Amino acid sequence: MKYAGLLVMPAGFFLSIAALVLFPASASRAAFVVCGLAVEALGLGVAVRGHMPQRGASRP
Amino acid sequence: MTPTVPAMTDAVFALALALLLLAPLAIAGVALINTGLGRSRSAAQALLGNLAIVAVAAIVFALVGATLAGSLPGASGGAGHTFHAAGKPWNWAGAGPFLLGGLSTAPAQSQLALIFEFLAVAFAALIPWGSGADRLRLTSGCAAAAILAAIVFPLLAHWVWAGGWLSQLGVNFSLGAGFLDPGGAATVHVLGGLSALAVIWIAGPRKGKFPKEGLATALPGHNAVYILFGCMISLVGWLAWNLAGALIWLHAPLSALPVTAVNTLLSASAALAATFAVTRVRFGKPDASLCANAWLAGLVASSACAALVTPGESLAVGFIAGIVTPLLVEVLELAVSIDDPSGAITVHAAGGLLGLFAAGLFASQPGQLVAQLIGIATLLGLVLPLVYLLFWLLNRVLPFRVDPDGERIGMDLHELGGGAYPEFVIHRDESYR
Numbered sequence: 098m099k100y101a102g103l104l105v106m107p108a109g110f111f112l113s114i115a116a117l118v119l120f121p122a123s124a125s126r127a128a129f130v131v132c133g134l135a136v137e138a139l140g141l142g143v144a145v146r147g148h149m150p151q152r153g154a155s156r157p
Numbered sequence: 158m159t160p161t162v163p164a165m166t167d168a169v170f171a172l173a174l175a176l177l178l179l180a181p182l183a184i185a186g187v188a189l190i191n192t193g194l195g196r197s198r199s200a201a202q203a204l205l206g207n208l209a210i211v212a213v214a215a216i217v218f219a220l221v222g223a224t225l226a227g228s229l230p231g232a233s234g235g236a237g238h239t240f241h242a243a244g245k246p247w248n249w250a251g252a253g254p255f256l257l258g259g260l261s262t263a264p265a266q267s268q269l270a271l272i273f274e275f276l277a278v279a280f281a282a283l284i285p286w287g288s289g290a291d292r293l294r295l296t297s298g299c300a301a302a303a304i305l306a307a308i309v310f311p312l313l314a315h316w317v318w319a320g321g322w323l324s325q326l327g328v329n330f331s332l333g334a335g336f337l338d339p340g341g342a343a344t345v346h347v348l349g350g351l352s353a354l355a356v357i358w359i360a361g362p363r364k365g366k367f368p369k370e371g372l373a374t375a376l377p378g379h380n381a382v383y384i385l386f387g388c389m390i391s392l393v394g395w396l397a398w399n400l401a402g403a404l405i406w407l408h409a410p411l412s413a414l415p416v417t418a419v420n421t422l423l424s425a426s427a428a429l430a431a432t433f434a435v436t437r438v439r440f441g442k443p444d445a446s447l448c449a450n451a452w453l454a455g456l457v458a459s460s461a462c463a464a465l466v467t468p469g470e471s472l473a474v475g476f477i478a479g480i481v482t483p484l485l486v487e488v489l490e491l492a493v494s495i496d497d498p499s500g501a502i503t504v505h506a507a508g509g510l511l512g513l514f515a516a517g518l519f520a521s522q523p524g525q526l527v528a529q530l531i532g533i534a535t536l537l538g539l540v541l542p543l544v545y546l547l548f549w550l551l552n553r554v555l556p557f558r559v560d561p562d563g564e565r566i567g568m569d570l571h572e573l574g575g576g577a578y579p580e581f582v583i584h585r586d587e588s589y590r
Contacts (some may be wrong), residue, residue, distance in 0.1 A: 103545055107539060108538075110534050112536060113534035117332075121230065123523070130527055131213065134530060137538045145495075
């Protein structure tokens with residue numbers, strides 16, 4: 098799961114870059130960029146959750 | 158497209174150079190803070206690690222990174238490597254001279270830019286070291302710094318400062334003045350903070366930090382004096398850093414510098430005041446280490462926007478940083494079990510992102526906010542996965558985490574053979590019972 102989240106994050110980045118090319122109008126471009134950031138946030142959330150240690154895992 | 162570099166007068170050159178000579182105080186301050194936030198049995202290793210990382214980052218950047226960053230004009234004129242997509246040029250890497258060739262004959266602006274980048278790469282590489290305190294091996298920390306200095310920082314620095322695609326968003330897509338980061342909030346702090354997150358994910362938490370039952374164990378820093386004095390030193394360095402950045406990257410007039418200095422101070426002050434109040438309300442007493450973290454978060458946020466906003470806006474940015482810092486530190490530790498001794502994720506990553514967003518929000522040029530959001534998307538969506546991948550590969554070759562015995566006796570004894578405080582009794586860790 099932790100790697101899935103990290104793979105989703107570049108997808109959000111490419112969405113944001115696509116917005117630059119696909120939407121010349123500023124409002125739709127901004128909305129699409131925000132959507133890309135939302136996808137990145139989703140991926141970050143999944144990655145954070147996937148990396149959460151099992152309780153007690155750090156105890157020897 | 159090669160950026161046009163305006164001529165710099167001798168007076169401005171001398172001022173910028175003097176400021177750059179003061180800027181390492183910011184690095185010294187953060188090193189002191191990180192050492193104080195760690196444990197006494199790892200203090201010498203922590204501070205030696207700071208020095209070693211600065212040295213490694215500088216050497217690797219000179220050997221490899223500066224060519225990729227492309228701040229010095231190369232044989233091709235410094236245009237860099239560009240591909241074309243959707244009818245637009247995308248300048249993705251620099252093409253500077255090998256081993257800083259032609260430095261002495263380069264334009265004054267380029268020479269100053271290179272010094273700024275040397276300091277920036279050292280600072281960025283230093284930040285994850287504090288987050289790996291008490292378990293990250295010295296050799297692994299230096300190797301991680303080398304990776305940042307050779308690949309990630311130079312690419313980002315080129316994109317943001319040296320005519321790369323982020324800086325050209327204004328020219329190519331009419332997005333304000335392109336992505337703006339005069340004080341290194343993205344290239345230094347967000348990069349460093351995200352690298353810290355990658356280090357923490359790979360190295361794992363300190364032993365005993367998250368027990369089987371109950372809340373996370375508090376492992377407080379060993380020296381509040383180091384932490385708070387480090388904050389004071391940092392202010393001097395940050396003032397110099399932000400003023401130098403405004404001169405070098407924004408070509409700001411001298412009359413704009415006092416506002417930048419005032420904004421830097423106001424941002425840190427507002428952040429400290431807000432965290433002082435939040436911790437006073439939540440815990441009954443103000444928390445020294447969280448206040449120090451907030452002070453730094455305010456300074457980090459100012460790196461992005463001090464040269465671009467008004468004093469009132471700077472106060473607002475600092476105030477928000479001060480509200481967010483203690484809450485985010487708590488969420489990261491208690492809700493998602495991230496063991497970040499120095500608070501780098503909150504201070505450097507979150508503080509830097511806040512500043513970058515504010516620089517777009519308060520900008521007067523149309524499209525500037527979108528340019529800043531594209532920069533933020535690049536940091537989160539491209540830089541973090543790239544750093545994680547590189548560190549994950551490095552961990553396969555050079556394990557990040559020290560062996561259990563080293564963690565038990567402390568990094569000083571294990572890695573250096575002697576402690577930072579040989580005349581004092583070092584407390585044993587109760588959590589190992």
